[in-house]
Amino acid sequence: MIGSRRRYLLLLASSIAAAADSSLPEEWRQAARTTDGVVGAAALDLTSGRSASLHGDELFPLASVCKIPIAMNILALVDEGKLALNQQIEVLPRDVWAGVSNIATRWPAQRRFPLGQMIELMVAKSDNTAVETLFRSGGEGPAMATRFRQWNIHGMRVDRSERRCDLDRNGVARIPLPDQWTDGMINALKATTTPPMRYRATLRYLEDPRDTGTPNGTVQLLARLFHGELLSKSSTALLIETLKATTTFPTRLKGLLPPGTIVAHKTGSAGGVNGLSAATNDSAASFCRMGGNLQCRSTSRRARYPMPREIPSLPVSRARHLTTIASLPV
Numbered sequence: 001m002i003g004s005r006r007r008y009l010l011l012l013a014s015s016i017a018a019a020a021d022s023s024l025p026e027e028w029r030q031a032a033r034t035t036d037g038v039v040g041a042a043a044l045d046l047t048s049g050r051s052a053s054l055h056g057d058e059l060f061p062l063a064s065v066c067k068i069p070i071a072m073n074i075l076a077l078v079d080e081g082k083l084a085l086n087q088q089i090e091v092l093p094r095d096v097w098a099g100v101s102n103i104a105t106r107w108p109a110q111r112r113f114p115l116g117q118m119i120e121l122m123v124a125k126s127d128n129t130a131v132e133t134l135f136r137s138g139g140e141g142p143a144m145a146t147r148f149r150q151w152n153i154h155g156m157r158v159d160r161s162e163r164r165c166d167l168d169r170n171g172v173a174r175i176p177l178p179d180q181w182t183d184g185m186i187n188a189l190k191a192t193t194t195p196p197m198r199y200r201a202t203l204r205y206l207e208d209p210r211d212t213g214t215p216n217g218t219v220q221l222l223a224r225l226f227h228g229e230l231l232s233k234s235s236t237a238l239l240i241e242t243l244k245a246t247t248t249f250p251t252r253l254k255g256l257l258p259p260g261t262i263v264a265h266k267t268g269s270a271g272g273v274n275g276l277s278a279a280t281n282d283s284a285a286s287f288c289r290m291g292g293n294l295q296c297r298s299t300s301r302r303a304r305y306p307m308p309r310e311i312p313s314l315p316v317s318r319a320r321h322l323t324t325i326a327s328l329p330v
Contacts, residue, residue, distance in 0.1 A: 042215035063279035064268030075235040085116035097128035155217020159210040171201030
């Protein structure tokens with residue numbers, strides 16, 4: 001089974017230059033049969049426009065991959081002159097999320113952080129305090145919906161904060177207003193739920209259309225980002241370089257690509273219960289030579305796995321995989 005999963009991921013990585021191959025969806029479908037879940041994939045050649053997909057319009061949970069469009073919304077506000085990269089952004093008590101957060105270890109001794117640094121920490125280090133702060137500062141769900149409409153992006157939604165998703169996924173029924181949140185309060189609320197409650201809540205979360213993306217929608221977002229169609233030249237370059245600096249979960253797509261491949265990516269994970277993990281994701285653009293002078297950009301995103309959640313050694317069950325691939329020349 002492990003060999004089959006690795007074959008699946010390597011197949012996706014090696015098929016970047018073959019996006020127009022009509023047999024590609026069937027190869028993906030055969031690889032998907034090694035799981036009892038749903039596999040979604042999309043491939044796009046950015047020069048020719050040739051594409052292929054499997055369940056390309058089906059919804060998959062974003063988890064921390066939402067940090068890419070959240071960063072894009074913030075950088076759009078910078079481009080519009082409403083924010084500045086050197087601007088000091090205040091972190092409120094409601095934003096602090098200890099665990100995966102360098103900012104949380106420095107708060108409350110330091111309560112303000114440069115916007116540019118927060119973007120870097122949110123994307124490259126998956127800092128959860130940073131994403132809570134920037135989601136709030138950027139206007140939250142309504143602003144994200146407006147931005148997607150402005151960009152004409154379909155097949156992607158960011159409705160709730162990651163912390164709210166975490167509360168919903170853990171089965172917390174009575175959630176206080178966000179202004180009342182503290183890290184200790186949130187942990188205490190989650191501690192009141194039982195494993196069966198969390199399991200049922202996770203199943204509901206997996207069927208919730210909010211905070212999801214489709215393979216086709218995801219690849220289109222990244223294609224337009226890398227083409228420089230959505231942000232200024234400087235903001236586009238900043239986000240690409242930040243994605244290249246990602247250090248989280250190097251054994252996912254990055255670890256399965258040829259040595260030396262430059263990967264610009266954002267991973268994502270969500271908690272699990274009773275062997276059911278809500279999401280294990282990687283959204284990436286890889287720069288690699290696939291014959292001739294072609295450089296390729298690929299993304300692999302949003303997978304549901306039972307725990308443990310690392311791709312090379314997973315016992316896959318109730319899994320949901322989403323991989324999107326894009327390629328373009330130098």
